[in-house]
Amino acid sequence: MRGVYRSVRGHLLQRLIVKSRYAFNPGRPVEVVGYLSMVAGVGESARLCAVALSKAGRQIMLADVSTHPDEGKLVEWAPALASDGQPGSRIWHLNPPMLPRAILKMGLGNFARAFNIGYWAWELEVVPAEWRNAMHYMNAILVPSEFTRRAIAPLTSAPVIVVPHPVSERPAAEGIRQKFGIAEEAFLVSFIFSGGSSINRKNPQAAIEAFRQFSAECPDAFLLMKASGSPARDEALRRLMQSVEGDRNIRVITDNLASSEINGIIKESNVYLSLHRSEGFGLTVAEAIMHRTPVVSTAWSGTADFCDPDNTWLVEPLLIPVVDDHPEFADLKDAVWADPSPVAAAALLKGIYSDREAAKRKAEGARDYLLRHLAEHSYDKALLRLSAMQAS
Structure with missing residues (x-):
């Protein structure tokens, strides 16, 4: 039944939605639509947008279309006061597979009465048919990286x-090492990922392999991986956790954590390690840079925009065909993604381990690079650009 719904959604519902004829009206509020009360990355994307627009002085409205709202204590955010009335434009922080349900929930007539902007985070160079079908009813599209822009x-x-996620250095909980039983003197490597967005794409197994090679020579190292998902329902996540059973210096946790605790993991780490196969942006990589944590990252896809080649540690990958059973990637032909070398990553980890003070100085430079990138590609500047396009 799920496959039938995906087919109807992708090829029928997407075509029933009519593109708005309303012009972009910069004088009216911007409505941010998304999974505002969900902890998922797409929900964080919407919250970051709302806060950034508020800080820029834009009048905003909020439309929460969450399918599975999380407990409020897990979703920590505080936008400025929202306006009432009819929005002049909407930014939909929902990828095309999520759009039909949300648009129908808000009403097709309501959809047609505003200038509609999609914020889409796609991770490959080949774009699925469902995404292409959704393009006909969006007045404009914002994307988190140049990599995604070139695809769409x-x-x-x-x-x-291009509008990258407006990350900032947010409050980080203290005592994270004590909470998870990690020695204060341990060399802590961390990685945070969601099992629902394709474990194969996030590639935690490569991070584990790299860490094992590195820690063979550095026994005081510890790898902490935070996964979103349930091993009881996600076989791939369950296999990953089983693969580290018995490793005293590797731990994979699936606990529900507040965002301040996630930030605490990143901030207390000596290295953040992401050997992803592809990212539309790479939110946790950017958050690590913002917290001045040295970053080892795959040198491909969305993270290439903001990972300073002089101040982050980049693993140049081979490109291989995409093989994945995730519904978004299963039927794509001629698509490729990265295959970063765990051996190369282990060597970079060893280099950081051997000169931690130099690594900290480089991490500061990486943060400066990221801040410049964010300032040059803000939501406010994107809306000003749309106004200028319309005026011309």
Whole structure:
């Protein structure tokens, strides 16, 4: 039944939605639509947008279309006061598979009465049919990286503008090492990922392999991986956790943590390690850089925009065909993604381990690089650009 729904959603519902003829009206509020009360990454994307627009002085409205709202204590965010009334534009922080349900929930007539902007985070160079079908009813599309823009822009006549997630250094809980039983003097390596967005794409197994090679020579090292998902329902996540059973210096946790605790893990780490196969942006990598944590990252896809080649530790990958059973990636032909070398990553970890003070100085430079990138590609500047396009 789920496969039938996906087919109807991708090929029928997407085509029933009519593109708005309303012009972009910068004088009216911007409505941010998304999974505002969900801990998922797409929900965080919407919350970051709302806060950034508020700080820029924009009047905003909020539309929460969450399918599975989480406990409020897990979702920590505070936008400025929202406006009432009819929005002039909407930013939909939902990828195309999520859009039909949300649009129908808000009403097709309501959808057509505003300038609609999609914020889409796609992770490959080949774009699925369902995403291409959704392009015909969006007035503009924002994307988190140049990598995603290059994939989407040739397929639509709508403006496609890069706006990275406006990450900032947010409060980090203290005592994280004590909470998870990690020695204060341990060399802590961390990685945070969601099992629901394809474990194969996030590639935690490569991080484990790299860490094992590195820790063979550095026995005081510890790898802490925070996964979102349930091993009882996710076989791939369960296999991953089983693969580290018996390793005293590797731990994979699936606890529900507040965002301040997630930030605490990142901030207390000596290295953040992401050997992803592909990212539309790479939110946790950017958050690690913002917290001045040295970053080892795959040198491909969305993270390439903001990972300073002089001040982050990059693993140049081979590109291999995408093989994945995730519904978003299963039927894509000619798609490739990265295959970063655990051996190369282990060597970079050893280099950071051997000169931690130099690594801290480089991490500060990486943060400066990220801040410049964010300032140059803000939501406010994207909306000003849309206004200028319309005026011309």
